[in-house]
Amino acid sequence: MCQLLGMNGNTPTDICFSFEGFRTRGGLTDVHKDGWGIAFFEGPGCRVFLDVEPSAHSAVAELVRHYPIHSKNVIAHIRKATQGRIALENTHPFQRELWGRYWLFAHNGNLKEFAPVLDGSFVPVGDTDSELAFCFLLQRLRKEFGDAMPLRQPMFDFLTGITREIAAHGEFNFLLSNGNCLYAHCATKLAYIVRQAPFAVAHLKDQDVSVDFSAVTNPDDRVAVIATLPLTDNEAWTTMEPGTLMVFKEGMPAAEARTA
Numbered sequence: 001m002c003q004l005l006g007m008n009g010n011t012p013t014d015i016c017f018s019f020e021g022f023r024t025r026g027g028l029t030d031v032h033k034d035g036w037g038i039a040f041f042e043g044p045g046c047r048v049f050l051d052v053e054p055s056a057h058s059a060v061a062e063l064v065r066h067y068p069i070h071s072k073n074v075i076a077h078i079r080k081a082t083q084g085r086i087a088l089e090n091t092h093p094f095q096r097e098l099w100g101r102y103w104l105f106a107h108n109g110n111l112k113e114f115a116p117v118l119d120g121s122f123v124p125v126g127d128t129d130s131e132l133a134f135c136f137l138l139q140r141l142r143k144e145f146g147d148a149m150p151l152r153q154p155m156f157d158f159l160t161g162i163t164r165e166i167a168a169h170g171e172f173n174f175l176l177s178n179g180n181c182l183y184a185h186c187a188t189k190l191a192y193i194v195r196q197a198p199f200a201v202a203h204l205k206d207q208d209v210s211v212d213f214s215a216v217t218n219p220d221d222r223v224a225v226i227a228t229l230p231l232t233d234n235e236a237w238t239t240m241e242p243g244t245l246m247v248f249k250e251g252m253p254a255a256e257a258r259t260a
Contacts, residue, residue, distance in 0.1 A: 009223035012070035021204035027054030038076035077106035084128035109171030186240035222251035
């Protein structure tokens with residue numbers, strides 16, 4: 001299966017430390033070597049980096065590792081293919097436009113006998129169950145709410161229902177963002193940590209690398225990091241309950257609902 005990494009903050013923040021550990025799981029400390037991607041929201045725009053090479057050995061990953069892009073919402077993915085060939089078009093996160101905003105989506109899992117009818121408003125480019133689920137999800141959002149983005153609670157309630165519907169077909173861990181907030185669904189494995197004052201030293205699990213966040217942050221900074229498996233070994237991560245959809249806003253959990 002794949003692995004997910006997300007970040008949501010109350011101020012634009014770089015993800016270099018977390019990405020340093022996460023990327024090594026793509027072919028070095030773990031087996032997720034079938035491509036990788038990371039996307040950063042910057043205002044209404046996005047920077048998206050994708051590569052079919054393992055992230056642990058990718059020159060593009062090296063660029064991102066040394067490029068401190070500041071963003072309030074980030075989604076990253078390392079792939080171990082289950083459906084769809086190893087190809088750039090099958091690499092997460094996927095990107096589409098809805099209601100005049102970009103949406104990003106990355107999925108970990110395997111959906112079986114999932115063949116929804118698409119109306120042509122969102123069409124997959126590749127041949128993964130993940131991109132198909134993303135297109136179907138956006139199609140249902142547009143059909144439900146029309147041409148205007150709904151308020152956060154009605155959208156969260158609807159996302160809970162459509163997530164439950166898709167998850168009936170198999171493992172459906174995902175991260176989803178429109179740049180305003182970050183949605184995270186745990187079907188089997190997902191954990192998060194909220195870093196805020198007083199900041200401390202964090203040490204990566206996958207590499208002998210530490211950072212003293214008190215030296216690189218401001219007292220009012222707050223950031224939530226979400227990952228398939230905890231990235232550090234000296235911090236208290238919260239394990240999400242399987243069958244839970246959460247939304248993160250301004251660096252902290254803002255809502256939670258059961259999908260199973």
